[in-house]
Amino acid sequence: MNRSPLAPATFPELPVITGVELRIARAQYKTWDRCDLTFVTLAPGTAVAGVLTQSKCPSPEVEWCRRALVLGQARALVVNAGNSNAFTGSRGRDAVEAIAARTAGHLGCQPSDVFVASTGVIGVPLPIDKAEAGLDAAFAADPCGWEDATNTIGTTDTFPKAATTSAMIGDTRVTLVGIIKGSGMIAPDMATMLGFIFTDAAVGAEFLQAALRTANASTFSCITVDSDTSTSDTVLGFATGAAGNAPIGDEDDAGADAFVAALTDLCRQLAQLVVRDGEGATKFIEIAVSGAESDRSAHVVAMSIANSPLVKTAIAGGDANWGRVVMAVGKAGEPADRDTLSIRFGSIQVAQGGMVVEGYDEAPVAAHLQGQDVEIGVDLGLGEGRATVWTCDLTHGYISINADYRS
Amino acid sequence: MNRSPLAPATFPELPVITGVELRIARAQYKTWDRCDLTFVTLAPGTAVAGVLTQSKCPSPEVEWCRRALVLGQARALVVNAGNSNAFTGSRGRDAVEAIAARTAGHLGCQPSDVFVASTGVIGVPLPIDKAEAGLDAAFAADPCGWEDATNTIGTTDTFPKAATTSAMIGDTRVTLVGIIKGSGMIAPDMATMLGFIFTDAAVGAEFLQAALRTANASTFSCITVDSDTSTSDTVLGFATGAAGNAPIGDEDDAGADAFVAALTDLCRQLAQLVVRDGEGATKFIEIAVSGAESDRSAHVVAMSIANSPLVKTAIAGGDANWGRVVMAVGKAGEPADRDTLSIRFGSIQVAQGGMVVEGYDEAPVAAHLQGQDVEIGVDLGLGEGRATVWTCDLTHGYISINADYRS
Numbered sequence: 001m002n003r004s005p006l007a008p009a010t011f012p013e014l015p016v017i018t019g020v021e022l023r024i025a026r027a028q029y030k031t032w033d034r035c036d037l038t039f040v041t042l043a044p045g046t047a048v049a050g051v052l053t054q055s056k057c058p059s060p061e062v063e064w065c066r067r068a069l070v071l072g073q074a075r076a077l078v079v080n081a082g083n084s085n086a087f088t089g090s091r092g093r094d095a096v097e098a099i100a101a102r103t104a105g106h107l108g109c110q111p112s113d114v115f116v117a118s119t120g121v122i123g124v125p126l127p128i129d130k131a132e133a134g135l136d137a138a139f140a141a142d143p144c145g146w147e148d149a150t151n152t153i154g155t156t157d158t159f160p161k162a163a164t165t166s167a168m169i170g171d172t173r174v175t176l177v178g179i180i181k182g183s184g185m186i187a188p189d190m191a192t193m194l195g196f197i198f199t200d201a202a203v204g205a206e207f208l209q210a211a212l213r214t215a216n217a218s219t220f221s222c223i224t225v226d227s228d229t230s231t232s233d234t235v236l237g238f239a240t241g242a243a244g245n246a247p248i249g250d251e252d253d254a255g256a257d258a259f260v261a262a263l264t265d266l267c268r269q270l271a272q273l274v275v276r277d278g279e280g281a282t283k284f285i286e287i288a289v290s291g292a293e294s295d296r297s298a299h300v301v302a303m304s305i306a307n308s309p310l311v312k313t314a315i316a317g318g319d320a321n322w323g324r325v326v327m328a329v330g331k332a333g334e335p336a337d338r339d340t341l342s343i344r345f346g347s348i349q350v351a352q353g354g355m356v357v358e359g360y361d362e363a364p365v366a367a368h369l370q371g372q373d374v375e376i377g378v379d380l381g382l383g384e385g386r387a388t389v390w391t392c393d394l395t396h397g398y399i400s401i402n403a404d405y406r407s
Numbered sequence: 408m409n410r411s412p413l414a415p416a417t418f419p420e421l422p423v424i425t426g427v428e429l430r431i432a433r434a435q436y437k438t439w440d441r442c443d444l445t446f447v448t449l450a451p452g453t454a455v456a457g458v459l460t461q462s463k464c465p466s467p468e469v470e471w472c473r474r475a476l477v478l479g480q481a482r483a484l485v486v487n488a489g490n491s492n493a494f495t496g497s498r499g500r501d502a503v504e505a506i507a508a509r510t511a512g513h514l515g516c517q518p519s520d521v522f523v524a525s526t527g528v529i530g531v532p533l534p535i536d537k538a539e540a541g542l543d544a545a546f547a548a549d550p551c552g553w554e555d556a557t558n559t560i561g562t563t564d565t566f567p568k569a570a571t572t573s574a575m576i577g578d579t580r581v582t583l584v585g586i587i588k589g590s591g592m593i594a595p596d597m598a599t600m601l602g603f604i605f606t607d608a609a610v611g612a613e614f615l616q617a618a619l620r621t622a623n624a625s626t627f628s629c630i631t632v633d634s635d636t637s638t639s640d641t642v643l644g645f646a647t648g649a650a651g652n653a654p655i656g657d658e659d660d661a662g663a664d665a666f667v668a669a670l671t672d673l674c675r676q677l678a679q680l681v682v683r684d685g686e687g688a689t690k691f692i693e694i695a696v697s698g699a700e701s702d703r704s705a706h707v708v709a710m711s712i713a714n715s716p717l718v719k720t721a722i723a724g725g726d727a728n729w730g731r732v733v734m735a736v737g738k739a740g741e742p743a744d745r746d747t748l749s750i751r752f753g754s755i756q757v758a759q760g761g762m763v764v765e766g767y768d769e770a771p772v773a774a775h776l777q778g779q780d781v782e783i784g785v786d787l788g789l790g791e792g793r794a795t796v797w798t799c800d801l802t803h804g805y806i807s808i809n810a811d812y813r814s
Contacts, residue, residue, distance in 0.1 A: 057737030057745040087733045087745060089762035122730025123763050226716045228731075229738035309633045309716070309801075310809055317810035323529025324635075326494045330464030331636035338464040338494060355496035356530050394716075395810070399803050402717055403724035 006276035006284050006372060006392070007159040014146040014164050014177050017198045019043030019240025022149040023141045027134025029082035029120065029127070035152045037131070039138035040077040040196070041107065043240045048074035048115065049209035051216045053233035059086035060093045061116045062232060064100070068112045072205025074238055075113035076103050077196060079153045080131065081181075083120040084192055086231040091125035098128045099135065106139045117234045119155055119181065119192040150179040153194055156401070157181050158277055163269035167201075167262035169255030172245035174201035176262055180270040182233075183225070183279050192232040195220070195270055201259060202241035204249040211260045212237045212267075219267035222299070222389040225278035226398070227307040237263070275390045280397025283315055285374045285390065291342075292385030297334040299387035304332035305376065312394035315374055320365040322350045329378060340381030345369065413683035413691050413779060413799070414566040421553040421571050421584050424605045426450030426647025429556040430548045434541025436489035436527065436534070442559040444538070446545035447484040447603070448514065450647045455481035455522065456616035458623045460640035466493035467500045468523045469639060471507070475519045479612025481645055482520035483510050484603060486560045487538065488588075490527040491599055493638040498532035505535045506542065513546045524641045526562055526588065526599040553586060560601055561588040563808070565684055570676035574608075574669035576662030579652035581608035583669055587677040589640075590632070590686050599639040602627070602677055608666060609648035611656040618667045619644045619674075626674035629706070629796040632685035633805070634714040644670070682797045687804025690722055692781045692797065698749075699792030704741040706794040711739035712783065719801035722781055727772035729757045736785060747788030752776065 020042060024035040050069050052062045068074075078099055085092045100111035107113075118126060150160035162179045182193030203211070212235070220235060241247070248256050276284055287305050292298035305311055308328040314321040322343050329336050339354035346368035349357050368374065374393075427449060431442040457476050459469045475481075485506055492499045507518035514520075525533060557567035569586045589600030610618070619642070627642060648654070655663050683691055694712050699705035712718055715735040721728035729750050736743050746761035753775035756764050775781065781800075 053737075054740070055734070055737030056739070056741070056743040057733050057748065087730065087748075087758070087762060089746070089760065091762070122733060123758070228715050228717045228734060231734055231737050308635055309805070310635045313806055313809035316806070319810070323494065326464050326529055327462070327635060327638055330460075330462030330638050332463070333461075334463070336463040339496065341464065341494075351494070351530070353496065355494060355498070355532075394806065396803055396806050398716070399720055399723070399801065399806055402720035403726070403802070 002158065004158045004277045004281060006281055011147050011160055012162060012164060014162060015175050017175060017177055017240065018200050018242035019046060020198045021143045022145070023138045024144050024148055024152040025134045025138035025141055027080065027130045029080060029130060036081040037134040037138055038079040038149050038152045039135065042074050042076060042238055043242065044075065045241055046074050047072055047203060047205040047208050047239045048236060049205060049212040050234065050236040051212055053230055055229055055231045057087060057231050059084055059118065059232040060096045061085060061118050062234060064096045065115055065234060065236065068115060071112055073113060074115055075107050075109040077115045077236065078103060078135065079194060080118040080126060081120060081153055081155050083118060083124055083126050084122050084232050085118045085126040086122045088123065088125040095126040095128050095131060099131050102132050102135050115236055117194050119194055119232060122231065146177065146179060153179065154181045156183050161270065161273035161277060163266055163273065165262045165266045167258040169201065169245040169248065169258060172243055174199055174243040174245055176266050178266050178270045180274060182274045183277050192230040193274060195235040197237040197266060199239045200243040201239050202243060202245050202247040203239045203259065204247065207248050207250055208237055208239055210251070211263050214260055215264040215267040219264060219271040223271045223275050224303060224306050224389065224391050225275065272390055275392050278392035279401045280395040281392030282395055283372055283374050283393040285315060285376065285392060286388060287376045287391065288388045289378045289380065290386040291379040291381045291383060293335045293383040294385040295387055298385040300334045301329055301332045301378065301380065302387045302389040304328045305378065306389050306391035309394055312391065315369060316393035316395045318366065318369045320345060320362050320369060325376060325378065335382060336380055337382060342379040342381065344377040346375050409565065411565045411684045411688060413688055418554050418567055419569060419571060421569060422582050424582060424584055424647065425607050425649035426453060427605045428550045430545045431551055431555055431559040432541045432545035432548055434487065434537045436487060436537060443488040444541040444545055445486040445556050445559045446542060449481050449483060449645055450649065451482065452648055453481050454479055454610060454612040454615050454646045455643060456612060456619040457641065457643040458619055460637055462636055462638045464494060464638050466491055466525065466639040467503045468492060468525050469641060471503045472522055472641060472643065475522060478519055480520060481522055482514050482516040484522045484643065485510060485542065486601065487525040487533060488527060488560055488562050490525060490531055490533050491529050491639050492525045492533040493529045495530065495532040502533040502535050502538060506538050509539050509542050522643055524601050526601055526639060529638065553584065557586040560586065563590050564588050568677065568680035568684060570673055570680065572669045572673045574665040576608065576652040576655065576666060579650055581606055581650040581652055583673050585673050585677045587681060589681045590684050599637040600681060602642040604644040604673060606646050607650040608646050609650060609652050609654040610646045610666065611654065614655050614657055615644055615646055617658070618670050621667055622671040622674040626671060626678040630678045630682050631710060631713050631796065631798050632682065679797055682799050685799035686808045687802040688799030689802055690779055690781050690800040692722060692783065692799060693795060694783045694798065695795045696785045696787065697793040698786040698788045698790060700742045700790040701792040702794055705792040707741045708736055708739045708743070708785065708787065709794045709796040711735045712785065713796050713798035716801055719798065722776060723800035723802045725773065725776045727752060727769050727776060732783060732785065742789060743787055744789060749786040749788065751784040753782050
């Protein structure tokens with residue numbers, strides 16, 4: 001697979017997070033010449049939070065994490081690439097339990113301290129023997145760096161995706177690093193979105209969970225490649241506490257706002273990297289809706305535009321076809337009034353008050369659409385609600401990847 | 408544009424509907440060598456009913472029809488092809504009013520007896536001078552047949568789409584003919600779905616409206632090409648009464664059930680023809696969902712599958728990728744239990760009770776997917792709710808048509 005034209009030039013410099021150790025191994029879930037098992041050990045006392053797919057047909061890994069999150073503590077993360085283990089009945093559940101038990105045996109912790117995520121083909125039970133052998137090999141291996149771990153969690157990703165940020169909590173600087181994989185919300189049956197965030201901040205599990213939910217609402221929940229939601233989407237956050245800041249237990253504690261802002265910044269970077277690796281993507285599209293009756297309503301309208309095949313193909317073609325934006329607003333089902341609707345591409349107003357602007361000149365809009373970064377602004381003219389979402393264009397590349405995937 | 412590979416071999420033989428006269432003319436809404444204005448006169452006393460787009464940004468034609476339908480009577484239908492007149496502010500409203508007034512002048516009827524529908528590019532006001540000259544030319548022209556009228560309402564359609572059926576009301580046979588255009592629910596900005604149904608049955612307008620709503624729910628509302636809903640979708644039904652049957656005023660009258668059944672049959676034929684002309688379509692897909700908690704819930708799940716780009720591209724590639732069906736069920740948001748879920752392709756069961764069937768053999772499924780007609784069956788195993796919907800595959804043809812349309 002060619003590297004996405006929207007990929008950053010290089011993998012970022014990422015700091016060590018004290019209390020986090022990365023290792024990789026070859027479980028050979030598929031016949032391929034690469035590592036496909038990532039094993040992360042976390043210092044005792046690490047707090048954990050997570051947001052998981054809302055699919056009604058989730059993988060057993062998702063169900064496992066959902067239960068384990070209740071306890072709020074983590075000692076290990078295991079990520080399998082090449083097999084999602086989704087829709088595999090009791091054999092899938094057995095595999096997850098076996099991985100947790102084997103890991104707990106190695107580390108001398110409880111199975112419920114072990115978090116598991118898998119990505120790959122749906123419907124094939126994860127082979128327990130390969131998982132156990134892979135875990136044993138990883139446990140015996142030397143620690144590795146972020147780039148190796150990021151490559152190992154990937155599947156159809158065309159580049160490794162990671163980001164970092166930091167925040168001051170009182171006088172203490174805390175550091176956050178996130179790694180993520182995914183080429184679509186789901187893309188082929190090989191592209192679940194899995195994201196893992198590590199920080200040395202001392203934060204309580206309950207606060208971490210609230211912070212991750214808040215960050216998620218304006219970041220991961222605001223991206224779409226193809227409107228298809230995975231059975232396995234998982235974002236987990238781990239906080240080792242090694243930075244030694246005054247622990248944050250709730251939102252009123254000093255540094256709480258700074259931490260949430262840093263976490264949100266990191267999640268936005270990671271989310272946008274997933275869009276930049278969207279299957280077949282040649283353009284990165286930001287859609288900003290304002291003037292809606294509520295923020296929720298603005299989000300629905302923005303996602304209706306972001307998921308419209310006609311809008312996405314128009315942008316792929318560099319076509320300033322704003323009529324398709326009108327269509328997508330109209331079909332969203334949210335309050336909208338044609339006669340107060342305004343639309344811009346980049347900074348160029350194209351429609352206002354329910355019709356095209358006087359003396360509309362398509363040339364500057366067409367020039368904006370020639371770039372890799374496209375911005376669509378819609379003002380509904382009804383209220384104060386706003387939302388911003390990110391997507392990519394829909395191209396022949398998407399069809400080629402998905403129509404020819406297993407055949 | 409090449410004729411769709413899913414098109415019927417020939418245009419059907421269609422009977423005359425007494426009380427309906429068809430004429431066509433060249434309004435030259437675009438620079439093209441074809442008729443683009445269709446003018447239908449209806450005998451005095453003709454009842455009318457309609458279902459219109461639920462878009463929040465409807466065209467002025469849709470708003471006009473919605474108001475005129477309240478009166479329940481029609482003397483004329485005018486259809487413009489090449490310009491949808493949508494999102495054109497007060498100038499668009501002026502154009503519709505001018506068309507109704509000019510037609511009323513020709514026929515000596517009320518403007519509210521005139522129904523107007525337009526399809527084509529969004530955002531360009533329909534030129535009133537061209538519309539009026541076209542109407543005058545049509546009024547002076549000789550009547551034409553169904554095929555000419557069907558071709559004239561079309562835009563990016565690759566074949567003219569029409570169907571007929573009949574029903575016995577008491578001892579009287581009544582006849583129904585429908586014509587339709589559209590290559591997507593909306594396809595490019597040139598493919599609104601417009602459907603027109605004509606019958607010689609004597610039925611009251613209120614009953615006709617109820618019958619059309621009933622028929623619509625299981626036919627036009629059950630098709631999707633690309634999930635994008637037009638600003639202009641319109642289906643109108645006209646009943647001239649010329650058959651002389653005992654008039655049907657409500658659902659308890661003799662023949663009411665037979666009429667609704669015939670109308671539903673006709674609507675289903677027309678709806679399926681639109682899917683068969685779906686942009687870039689190479690396969691016709693029927694999706695039947697059973698075992699849902701309600702019919703409504705089954706419909707939502709079926710449409711989630713039908714709109715999934717990953718399901719549609721898998722079928723385009725002849726790929727028996729049932730994991731994508733699981734994904735689409737899971738993301739629908741309706742009650743579903745992975746462990747009671749069953750999936751079949753054609754008559755071949757692939758998954759049952761939350762996992763792949765014992766000894767699953769992909770070969771017969773792959774063979775089914777090689778055909779032009781593909782059937783996906785999903786049983787949720789929860790209740791008695793069922794729904795069937797129709798769609799087409801998603802191919803390079805769709806991208807070519809829509810990414811390169813105006814550029």
